Amino acid sequence: MHAISDSDLLASFVNVSVRERKAIPIPQDVDWDKRDFLGWRDPKLPQVGYVVIPADDDLIGIQLRETAQKALRRPQCAWCEDVTLPNEVVFFSAKRAGAAGRNHNTIGTLICAGFQCNANVRKPPPLAYNGFDLEAARVQRIEQLRETVTAFARSVTAAR
Template identity: 85%
Template sequence: MQPIPEQDLLASFVNVSVRERRAIPVPEDVDWDDRDFIGWRDPKLPLVGYVVVPTDDELIGIQLRETAQKARRRPQCAWCEDVTLSHEVAFFSAKRAGAAGRNHNTIGTLICAGFECNSNVRKPPPLAYNGFDLDAARRQRIKHLRETVTAFARSVAAGA
């Protein structure tokens, strides 16, 4: 992922008001290598997170809210689908863009609580059988993450 200037990063948010956009804390010291999206939590609002996804034609920024409910079983992240997680997965909801969001329409999904998906898909997967192509499996996981995150971002931006 290419570095994104702060002004472009903030301008990409599709489901926030102008006032909310000005209050978004921009992360510092981002490692832009090996990223399919950038995600961070708000240090002042522990249940709020932000994700910026580069699509083919634009950047889509999304404000997310974590539900305070904890699952009885350990859920699987819908984005990276990692089954060997050493961290929490949380349910996040996002207000849809435009009129749909103003009418309180939301979309939700399970995501790694600290947005670790980028590194999760780049870890070597477990060996499924002798001769299993670990590099191909890793590339497939990265491709799947990009597709899943992009589809979620476009769904929020569409406002439908």
């Protein structure tokens, strides 16, 4: 992912009001080379998260809200699909963009609580069998993450 200016970052948000957009905290010291999307939590509102996803030549910013869940088992992140997660996974919902969002239509998914998916897919996966190509599997996981987050971003904006 390439570096994004603060103004472009804020302008990318599709499911927030002008007032909400002005209140979005901008993350600092981002390592852009190791990112397929940018995700962060709001330090003042711990239930709120933000993701900015590159989709083709566009940026799609999405505000997410953590929804309380009671799981009997530990859920798997839908984005990185890591089976050896060192972190928690929570259910996030996002208002759809445009009129659909104003009519309270939402979409939800399970995501790593601190948006660690970028780091999770870059770890070498567990060895499946002798001769298993770890690097090819890692590259495939990175590509799958890009496709998954882009599909999520498109589903938020589809109802515009």
